[in-house]
Every structure is written in structure tokens, then in C-alpha cells.
Amino acid sequence: MSAFWGVVRRDLLIARRQGGSSLLAVGFFVVVAALFPFAVGADPATLRGVAPGVIWVSALLATLLSLDRLFQADFEDGSLDVLALSPLPLFMTVLAKVLAHWLVVGLPLVIAAPLVGVLLNLPLAAFPVLLGAALLGTPALSLIGAIGAALTAGVRRGGVLVPLLVLPLYIPTLIFGVAATAAAADGLPVAEPLMLLASLTLMALVVAPVASAGALRLALG
Amino acid sequence: MSNPAPTGLAVDDLSCRRGDHEVFAGLSCGAEAGGALVLRGPNGAGKSSLLRVLAGFIPPSAGTVRWKGEDIGDDPGAHRAVLHYVGHLDPLKPVLSAAENLTALARLMGGQILVVEALERFGIAHLRDLPVRFLSAGQRRRLNLARLVATPRPLWLLDEPTVALDARATAELEQLIADHRAAGGVVVAATHIGIEIPGAAVVELAGRRRRAA
Amino acid sequence: MTVMSGWHRFANPTRFSRLSARILPWTLALTLVLFAAGLYLALVASPPDARQGETVRIMYLHVPAAWMALFVYVLLAVFSGMGYIWKHPLADIAAKNCAPIGAGFTLLALVTGSLWGAPMWGTWWEWGDARLTSFLILFFLYLGYIALWQVFEDPEKAARAAAILAMVGLINIPVIHFSVQWWHTLHQPASVFRAGGPTIDSSMLWPLFVMLGAFKAYFVTVLLWRIRAEVAERRVRALQMMQAEA
Numbered sequence: 001m002s003a004f005w006g007v008v009r010r011d012l013l014i015a016r017r018q019g020g021s022s023l024l025a026v027g028f029f030v031v032v033a034a035l036f037p038f039a040v041g042a043d044p045a046t047l048r049g050v051a052p053g054v055i056w057v058s059a060l061l062a063t064l065l066s067l068d069r070l071f072q073a074d075f076e077d078g079s080l081d082v083l084a085l086s087p088l089p090l091f092m093t094v095l096a097k098v099l100a101h102w103l104v105v106g107l108p109l110v111i112a113a114p115l116v117g118v119l120l121n122l123p124l125a126a127f128p129v130l131l132g133a134a135l136l137g138t139p140a141l142s143l144i145g146a147i148g149a150a151l152t153a154g155v156r157r158g159g160v161l162v163p164l165l166v167l168p169l170y171i172p173t174l175i176f177g178v179a180a181t182a183a184a185a186d187g188l189p190v191a192e193p194l195m196l197l198a199s200l201t202l203m204a205l206v207v208a209p210v211a212s213a214g215a216l217r218l219a220l221g
Numbered sequence: 222m223s224n225p226a227p228t229g230l231a232v233d234d235l236s237c238r239r240g241d242h243e244v245f246a247g248l249s250c251g252a253e254a255g256g257a258l259v260l261r262g263p264n265g266a267g268k269s270s271l272l273r274v275l276a277g278f279i280p281p282s283a284g285t286v287r288w289k290g291e292d293i294g295d296d297p298g299a300h301r302a303v304l305h306y307v308g309h310l311d312p313l314k315p316v317l318s319a320a321e322n323l324t325a326l327a328r329l330m331g332g333q334i335l336v337v338e339a340l341e342r343f344g345i346a347h348l349r350d351l352p353v354r355f356l357s358a359g360q361r362r363r364l365n366l367a368r369l370v371a372t373p374r375p376l377w378l379l380d381e382p383t384v385a386l387d388a389r390a391t392a393e394l395e396q397l398i399a400d401h402r403a404a405g406g407v408v409v410a411a412t413h414i415g416i417e418i419p420g421a422a423v424v425e426l427a428g429r430r431r432r433a434a
Numbered sequence: 435m436t437v438m439s440g441w442h443r444f445a446n447p448t449r450f451s452r453l454s455a456r457i458l459p460w461t462l463a464l465t466l467v468l469f470a471a472g473l474y475l476a477l478v479a480s481p482p483d484a485r486q487g488e489t490v491r492i493m494y495l496h497v498p499a500a501w502m503a504l505f506v507y508v509l510l511a512v513f514s515g516m517g518y519i520w521k522h523p524l525a526d527i528a529a530k531n532c533a534p535i536g537a538g539f540t541l542l543a544l545v546t547g548s549l550w551g552a553p554m555w556g557t558w559w560e561w562g563d564a565r566l567t568s569f570l571i572l573f574f575l576y577l578g579y580i581a582l583w584q585v586f587e588d589p590e591k592a593a594r595a596a597a598i599l600a601m602v603g604l605i606n607i608p609v610i611h612f613s614v615q616w617w618h619t620l621h622q623p624a625s626v627f628r629a630g631g632p633t634i635d636s637s638m639l640w641p642l643f644v645m646l647g648a649f650k651a652y653f654v655t656v657l658l659w660r661i662r663a664e665v666a667e668r669r670v671r672a673l674q675m676m677q678a679e680a
Contacts, residue, residue, distance in 0.1 A: 006328030013325065017316035078310030079326075082368075084278065087302040087331045147602055151595050155585050164581055165599060168574040169606055172613035179620060196616070200609070207605060214598050218591045220278040221239075240588040241675050 003088045004096045011100035021066065022108040029062040029109055033116040044121045051120035052130075052181035056174050058116065059109050059134070060141060060167075066105045067145040067162055070097065071153035075219050080153070084220055091209035094216065098139075098146045098209070106138035122185060129184030133197060137177040140201040143208035144169045150212035154219035173200055227290035228254035229407045230275070230376065235284035237270050244270045248284070250424045252409070254375075255402045257418045260411040262426030268411035269308075271426070272378045275409060276306045288376065302331075304376040309384070311365040315354035319345060319364050322353055327371040339370035343393060358385040366394060369401070377401065379410040391416060447524055447665050454658045461655040468648035475641035483638075489553055494641055496546035498649040499539045500565070503572060504607075506536030506653065510579070511604035514597035523668075524661070526593035529600065530583055531660040535653060537576035543569050564618035568611050575603045589668075 015021045036054045040046055074080045083093050113134045114127050122130065148166035152158025180193035231251040237244045244267035252258050260268040273279045275286055277293050277300050286293045293300040313322045320336060327334040340346040343363040353361060362385040369377060377398075383391050395417050398408050410418060476494035483490035510532035517525035547566045548558050561567060582599055586592030 003329060003331040006325070006331070010325040010329065013321065014314050014316060017314075074312075076310075077312050077314070078308050079312035079314075081276075081278070081306055081308055082312050082326055082329055085276070085301045085304065085306060086329045087298070089298060147598075151582060151599060152585070158585055161578075161581055161585055164574070165578045168571050168578065168610075169602070171571060172606075172609050175613045175617045179617070196613075203605075203609070207602065211598050211602050215595060218594055221273070221280075221591065240590065241672055 003086050004092055007083070007086070007088070007093055007096035008100045008103075011097055012103060015100070015104045021104050025062045025066050025105045026108045026112045028065055029058050029112055030116060030119075032058040032061055034119060036120070047121040048123065048185070051117065051122040052126075052178045052185060054120055055113055055116050055122070055130070055181065056137075056177045059113065059138065060170055060174060062109055063105060063138070063141040063145055064163055064166060066101070067149045067166070068159045070101055070146060070149040071216060071219070072149070072159070075153045080216065080219060084216075090213035090216060094146060094150070094209045094212045098142050098212075101146070102139055102142040106142050110134040110138055122181075125187070126181060126184035129190050129194070130181050133177050133180040133190075133194060136194060136197045136201055137173050140173045140197075140204040141170065143201070143204035144173070146212045147208050147215065150215035150219075153216060173197065176200065228405075229256055229289070230258075230409065231287040231290075232275070233285050233287070235271075235274065235286065236282045237267065237274050237279065238282040239270065239279075243282075245426055246283070248424070248426075250422065252407050252422060254405045254407060257398070257402060257408040257410070257421035258424055259418055259421045260409065260424050260426060261413075266426035268426055269380050271424075272306065272308075272380050272409065272411060276304060276378050277301055278306075303374055304378060305369055305372075305374050306378045306380075307365060307368070307382055308380045311361045313353045313361055313364060316352060318350050318352055319356065319360075320349040323364060323367055323371055326368055330368075330372040330374070332372055332374075335371050335373075339367035340364075342370050342397065343367045343390065359387060359390065362386055363390055366397075369397065375406045377406065377408045377410075379408065381411055381413065383412065383415050447669075450524060451662060451665060454662055458655065458658055458662075461651050461658065465648060465651040465655050468644055468651055472641060472645035472648045475644055480637055480641050489550060490638075492546050492550040493638070494645045496543055496550055497642060498646040499546060500543040500569060501646060502649050502653060503536060503540040503543050503569060506532050506539060507572060507575070507600075507607065508604065510536060511600045514600035517593055518597040518601070523590075523593070524665075526589075526597070527661050527664050527668075528657070529597065530593070531657055531664060533576055533580050533583075535656055535660075537573065537580065539649070539653075540569055540573045540576055544573060562618060564615045567618070568614045571610050571614070572607070575607075579603065 033054050036050060037047060040050055071080065074083060084090060086093055088096070110131060113130055117127060117130055145162075145166050147169070148162040151165060152161050155161075176193045176197040180190045180197060183190045183193060229252050233249050235248040236246040248271070250258060260271060262268055270279065274281050275293075277297050280294065288300060288303060291299070312326065314325075317325065320340065323336050323339060324334065327336060327339075337346070340349055343366060345360060345363050345367070348356065348360060348364075353364070356364065362382075366382060382394060386394065398410075398418055402408060408418065408421075410416065410421075472494065476491055480491075480494075482488050510529050513525045513529035513532065516522065517529055544566065547563075547569070551560055551563065551566070552558050559566075579596055579599055582596050583592050586595060
């Protein structure tokens with residue numbers, strides 16, 4: 001287990017030293033969301049209607065933007081070889097890296113979500129559910145994204161392919177995340193979409209590390 | 222040439238195919254505990270590929286690699302925990318200090334961590350708090366090789382380890398390899414020139430061959 | 435090894451070339467006959483629908499295309515799994531060549547669905563239709579799979595990466611379908627393609643089955659053709675490689 005936390009700590013330390021990863025993701029998140037009033041009009045009722053969707057789409061794009069470096073940096077400097085020689089199974093190494101990615105990118109997005117909610121006139125009553133849904137859903141975004149990042153690690157110009165591979169797989173997370181947030185805004189029951197969101201994340205937790213590890217093995221060869 | 226000694230590495234009738242062409246075929250060699258193999262051959266002869274097969278990164282297209290009598294394909298997890306692989310790249314993060322890089326890499330490998338000893342051994346202890354982006358190519362290489370000391374493992378796979386090293390650092394590496402072998406370790410190194418590994422068996426790789434029909 | 439040998443004997447490229455050369459004329463003939471019969475039944479012999487009139491004839495293209503779109507993806511994933519586990523190039527080539535055909539079926543299903551629905555919806559695209567929306571996502575999955583094949587230089591690596599994506603996609607198809615369905619009930623718009631659709635009379639069922647047979651025969655024909663072409667192409671490349679290295 002110490003090797004697992006070794007991977008997590010290493011990635012967190014690199015992120016902290018490099019700086020800006022969290023800020024970049026949150027900045028992108030807020031800026032994209034802030035575009036929408038200009039696109040759909042400043043009418044508070046309109047904004048309130050689109051707010052759940054805009055928040056989720058922006059968060060999803062911010063995650064996507066950060067995926068590029070998830071394995072690519074380690075591939076380029078040969079660190080992937082060392083990671084592969086860890087006593088951990090490769091899928092656990094992947095899981096550790098995804099956890100670090102979520103802590104650096106996903107968690108700041110969750111924390112910034114209420115801010116975007118305020119900008120888009122989301123009712124205050126919906127904020128707890130928004131936070132809960134974001135906490136449940138963003139890990140799925142990191143996990144599913146890892147598959148795309150791993151498939152294109154070590155491929156020249158592979159980064160441009162990631163959105164095409166990953167975005168279709170994000171749609172269920174988007175649907176349930178938005179549904180929970182919108183239901184909370186309208187005072188409707190939220191248990192069902194939240195539970196479905198949690199089951200998506202659990203499923204991604206099972207599938208993504210194994211699939212990503214398989215893909216990373218190709219980058220080793 | 223095949224070596225059934227259960228104390229070290231035994232390569233039997235090994236072939237490696239990448240894409241459409243066969244890199245090498247029918248290769249047999251081995252080294253018992255304390256032994257060493259030196260891989261020689263022109264560029265593209267398959268030295269790097271052989272090292273990556275020995276590390277378990279590439280599955281062989283035919284033949285077997287055994288470590289202490291066990292086929293490495295049977296339990297890849299056990300195999301990767303016994304070896305160090307030093308490739309062409311230095312797996313170092315420019316933003317971290319020398320000590321942080323080495324500690325992080327040693328932690329990934331699990332087991333014993335001897336960062337201070339490793340830095341001292343390669344004469345870079347005074348650089349420990351300097352971010353790696355300020356280090357020269359030779360210093361980075363020494364830091365990379367310090368991994369070998371920081372986490373003891375019995376099998377070393379070294380791909381052109383002396384690149385960017387000066388004469389003194391090369392001598393230090395030679396001594397390190399000698400110590401490692403004296404303690405029962407095995408070393409496989411691909412080198413063009415410049416490093417003395419006494420008593421090592423030389424494996425000549427001929428170059429690209431035609432794909433078997 | 436004994437389990438594998440049966441599959442390997444069947445999957446030997448030379449054996450495949452010989453076998454497929456014998457099968458191809460028959461599947462080609464079957465395709466032509468079934469298409470001729472199916473189109474006659476669909477366009478001439480079957481009655482117009484009481485509610486939808488002549489537009490119902492689009493169904494004879496749409497339903498088989500939609501069915502094949504899904505079937506081909508499942509087949510692609512199965513081939514991918516076989517190629518991944520047994521490392522057999524023929525399974526990889528089969529999976530790879532399923533993709534453009536499947537994507538074509540999906541596109542046909544989308545276009546015919548849009549044309550069929552347009553008079554009722556009053557728009558060319560209706561997001562409220564869960565099935566069409568699912569097929570749009572299926573089309574994206576096909577595109578991603580095809581694109582992934584293109585970025586790798588080493589065909590073996592490409593095959594393994596694409597196989598992983600195909601298997602992940604296969605797991606996701608029911609999830610996507612369920613979530614879109616769930617989303618659709620949330621927005622409750624009118625749908626023309628609900629399960630069963632407009633009640634299907636037996637006079638419509640026959641042409642539908644014949645068309646489905648025609649699509650299947652067409653798929654088998656084109657797939658065999660494409661695999662043969664790729665096997666030949668790889669052989670040429672291997673020969674060139676041997677010459678270059680000799």
C-alpha cells in the first residue's frame with residue numbers, strides 16, 4: 001500500500017511544484033460558464049433554466065482539458081517504465097494517478113461549482129445537491145478520462161483524439177449530474193439521479209483502471 | 222549457451238517481433254548470480270528491445286526468459302519487483318529537487334529507501350536540494366543511476382548507462398556494478414563503449430533479420 | 435493450446451482466403467436477390483400505412499439499418515476480444531473492417547430516422563427521441579474507434595488499443611442506452627419509434643425480414659471483401675519489408 005500512496009504523493013508534489021494545474025482547471029471552468037450569459041442572454045429565468053447543464057458541461061470540458069498530461073508526461077520522460085516496475089499491479093498505479101488527478105483537478109472543480117451556480121442564478125436550495133452530485137460524479141470523469149489518456153499515451157498527436165474517445169462516454173454522467181442538479185433547483189426528488197450517478201462512478205471504478213492499465217502496457221512496448 | 226542455473230537469468234531461444242519485422246530470433250544466453258551480460262551490436266540490432274523483453278515490458282514472440290528458474294511470463298508481478306531498468310531517458314521531474322525525485326522514485330519501487338547513501342555514492346549529495354532543471358545532463362544521469370542504490374534489487378537492466386557520464390562517474394558505475402555482482406546481483410548492460418565489466422559474457426546481436434516465413 | 439488450435443486452424447489467413455473466395459459469390463448473389471425482393475416488397479407490394487401514408491416505407495431501410503448498426507458493433511467488440519486474448523491478426527482485421535460498415539449502417543439509420551420523423555416532428559432532428567439519440571452516440575463510438583486505428587503506426591498496437599476501446603464501448607452501450615432512455619422519460623416528448631413502433635401488420639413484417647436478410651448478406655459480403663483486401667495488402671507489405679531487409 002505504501003507504493004500506492006507513493007504514486008499519489010509524487011503526483012501531488014509535482015502538481016504543487018508546477019503550480020497552476022488546479023487554477024487552470026478552475027479558471028477554464030468559470031470562464032466557459034461565464035460565456036453562456038453572453039450566448040443565451042442575461043435574463044435570470046433563462047440562466048436559471050440552463051444553469052445545471054452549463055455547470056456540468058463546463059466542468060466536463062475542464063476535466064477533459066487536464067487529461068492530456070495524465071500519462072503523457074510520465075511517458076515522455078521514461079517515468080512510465082519506473083511506474084511499471086512498482087510492486088503494485090499496474091491498474092492500482094493507474095488508480096493512484098487518477099486519485100491524484102481528481103484531487104488536483106476534480107476537487108477544485110467541486111469547490112468552484114457553487115461559485116458558477118451563483119453566476120448563473122441557480123437557486124440556493126440546489127447548492128447542497130450540486131455539491132453532492134459533483135462529489136459523486138467528478139471521480140467518474142477522471143476515471144473514464146484516464147482510459148482515453150492511456151489509449152493515446154505515447155501516440156504522436158494522440159491528445160487531439162482524447163475528446164472524441166472520451167466525450168461520448170461522459171454522456172451518462174452528464175445526464176444524471178444535470179438531472180440531480182435540476183431536480184434540486186425545481187424542488188423535485190433527487191435520490192434517483194444521485195444513486196444512478198454513484199453507480200456510474202462505481203462502474204467506472206471497476207472498468208477504468210483495468211482498461212487503462214491494458215492501454216498503458218502498449219505504451220511500454 | 223543456454224544456462225539452466227536457477228540462481229540468475231536464463232534466456233532460451235528468445236525471439237522478438239515488433240510490427241512487421243523480427244528484431245532478433247533464437248537468442249539464448251544467461252548469467253548466474255554474480256554474473257553479467259554485455260549486449261553488443263549496431264544500432265537497431267535489438268539491444269534495447271532485448272532489455273525491454275527482459276524487463277517484461279514487451280512479451281517475446283517466442284522462447285522464454287527465466288529468473289531463478291521461473292518463467293517471467295508466469296508471474297509478471299513478481300518479476301517486476303526484482304529488477305531495475307535504466308533506459309535512455311532520465312525519469313526525473315524538472316520541478317522537483319534531486320532528493321525529492323529520488324525519494325519519489327524509490328517510494329514507487331517500494332521496499333528499502335536509501336536516498337542519502339545513493340546521492341553520496343554518486344557524488345551529488347551537494348545537489349540534493351537543487352531543482353533538477355538546473356542539473357547538467359551528466360548530473361541527471363548520475364541521479365538516475367542513483368536509483369540502483371536507493372532501492373536494492375537483484376537484477377539490473379542497463380541501456381547505455383554511460384551516456385553523458387564522465388570518466389570518474391563511469392569508474393564509479395563500474396565499481397557499483399562490481400559491488401552489486403559481489404553481493405550476488407545480476408547485470409545486463411547494453412553498451413557501445415567505455416565501460417569495463419570484468420568476466421561478463423558478451424552477447425552479439427547481429428542486426429535486423431528477415432521475418433520468419 | 436488445444437482450445438486455441440481449433441480457432442487458429444479456422445483463422446489461418448491462407449485458409450481464410452481460400453474459404454472466403456468460395457463463399458463470396460454466394461453471399462453476393464444472395465445480397466442482390468434479397469435486395470431486389472425486399473425493395474419490391476417494401477416499395478410496391480406492401481400497403482401504405484393508415485396514419486403515416488407512404489413515408490412508412492422508410493421504415494424498411496431504417497429498422498434493418500438500426501438493427502445492423504448495433505449488431506455490427508457487438509460483433510466488432512467480440513472480434514476485438516478474440517484478437518486481444520488470442521492475439522490473432524485475422525480477428526483484429528475483422529474487427530477493424532467491421533467499423534466503417536457499421537458506421538455506414540448507423541449513419542443510414544440516423545438519416546432515414548430523421549427523414550421518417552421529420553413530417554411528424556416538424557423538425558429534422560428531435561432530441562426527444564431516445565432511440566435516435568442513442569444511435570447518434572453509437573455513431574460517435576464508431577468514429578472514435580476508427581480514429582484510434584489511424585493514429586498508431588504499428589498495426590499490432592493499433593489493434594490492441596482499438597480492442598480495449600471497443601470492449602469499453604460495449605460495456606457502455608447499455609449504460610448509454612439506459613441513461614438516454616431515462617433522460618427521455620424526464621422530458622417526455624412524442625416518439626414515433628417506441629418499442630414496437632407503429633403497430634406492425636404482418637403485411638409489413640415480411641418485407642422487413644427480407645430487407646434485414648438483405649442487409650445481413652450485404653454486410654457479410656462487404657466484410658469478407660474488405661478482410662481479403664487487407665490480408666493481401668499486409669502480405670504485400672511483408673514482402674516489401676523482406677526485400678528491403680534482404
